[in-house]
Amino acid sequence: MSHGNQTQQTRLEQLGAYPFARLKSLLAGHAPKQGLAHIDAGAGEPRLPLPAFVAETVAANLGGLSRYPSTSGNDVLREAIAAWLMRRYGLPQIDAATQVLSANGTREALFAIAHALINPEADIKPWAMMPNPMYQIYLGAAITAGAHPYFMPCTAANGFEPDLDAIPADVWANTALVYVCSPSNPTGWVADHNYFTRLLALADEHDFYIVSDECYSEIYWHEKPVGLLQVAAALGRNDYARCLVMNSLSKRSALPGMRSGLIAGDAALINRFAKLRSYTGPATPLPLQHVAAAAWSDETHVEQHLAIYRQSLQAFFDNYGKGQPPAGSFFIWLPVENDEAFAIAAYEQQAITLLPGSYLSADDHTGSNPGAGYVRVALVDGPDKAAELGRRLRAVSI
Structure with a gap:
């Protein structure tokens, strides 16, 4: 062996x-x-x-089953995702061709992204930070990508907010990426504008990436949650440097079996991730990509x-x-x-x-x-x- x-x-x-x-x-x-x-x-x-449009959209696009689907997502889907991101978060721009990918469900994407962004052969084994408790995919991704998982305790005492001030400087210095989950699975905590602003400043200072899992963004009690790209744009970071967000139709549209979501943000990171995914091959079937485009385009x-x-x-x-x-x-x-x-x-x-x-x-x-x-x-x-x-x-x- x-x-x-x-x-x-x-x-x-x-x-x-x-x-x-x-x-x-x-x-x-x-x-x-x-x-x-x-x-x-x-x-x-x-x-x-x-949703009513699902069956009719599948039926109208069944011919797509005779073709291999693109791992990046077809143009119709990526353009629908970009349009939704701009509507939902008030983004001034996002390029469907270079800043958006289709995901075969965000579970796959949240796991694979660590393998695209972490260098396990670095002189010092890097940290991958994550909330604790967490969606367990973050932990599996960090370990299999060759990083040390760093757990950020989320307790009733801190309002279930991952405490950025509690991280030692030497850990920040060797961090490769930070997973954020907002709204949180399982605690229900929601990051605010200030939290993302502080995290972006730390990312610039210590040279790490932020992966924001926003799959529950459309399920909230009172206030509509802010997103990482929204805060980046408000700070004038229209290139979304160091930022990737992931979202899903599983929760937003109650379509967990369709296995369709999005990855969006920094074009350089998107390009890096697209290269990895071109080898691993996860892709949503073409008829379902058309359903996904319809789902991102409908708010009713x-x-x-x-x-x-x-x-x-x-x-x-x-x-x-x-x-x-x-x-x-x-x-x-x-x-x-x-x-x-x-x-x-x-x-x-x-x-x-x-x-x-x-x-x-x-x-x-x-x-x-x-x-x-x-x-x-x-x-x-x-x-x-x-x-x-x-x-x-x-x-x-x-």
Whole structure:
């Protein structure tokens, strides 16, 4: 076996089981309460009606299945994405040809981008920063790309905001990239203009890249979240230097099975990433690229979905009896005494599947796991199910 294969195998072995595999093992041997309809509140999979344009657009473009799709996305899709970014964030410009790529779902893109931006052969092994708790793809990406993951604890004490002031200078000096998730999966925290401004200044000072996961940008309680490119443009950085954003139709349009999203920002980084993806080959089928273009061009279904999510959040807390909706996303980051024990009890007593918060976090340098003592509840089935979730979870005891 070659040294390269051994190194890659070692990196893969550093990864623990994915959260849903861990959940399956946790619930093995436990049975849901009989007589109650099962509610899956574990996965962040929107289960809302398909927008009306989906079926007709697929049917009109079925001929595309006889052609290889471009990994960059066809011109119609990239132009629709650029137009949406300018409308949504008030950007003065973004070039569809050089500053936008199609993603085969942002999960793929968030993982692969670390392999395009991190140099594992640097004299000093670089850091990849990420919030903790987190979308676990960031951690897998950092490790397999040859970086050290640096965990930024997000706790109730700091309002679940990754604390930029707590990072030592020597860590900043050797940072390759920083993952931001706003609105946050799982905590619901939302970055503001000041947060992105401070992060951009640090990126300039210490020469690193910012990868902003904005997949929940269209799901919010009160204020529409700002985006990284929006803040960059407000600062006069119209080249979006050091910045990449990723967004998805999975959440915005409730189309998780379509596997379509966007990557946008710094043209030099886009070019670098496009080169990597030309080898790895992920591409959304052409008929679905046309659906995606239609989805980015339509706001009516997005407004309808937002109304449903707001109703669901309100219904959950009205029935659970305590707490308040998060600033963003459709997740409830629910404090409990013991996250694994509560997940088992919710399954056995109320036929509800939840994800323990510790599965979405990692032990930090002190051995503490900031997700322990929480469960993630996904409100993805509409207000009636959300109300029932609130009632049932209120009755769980451990």
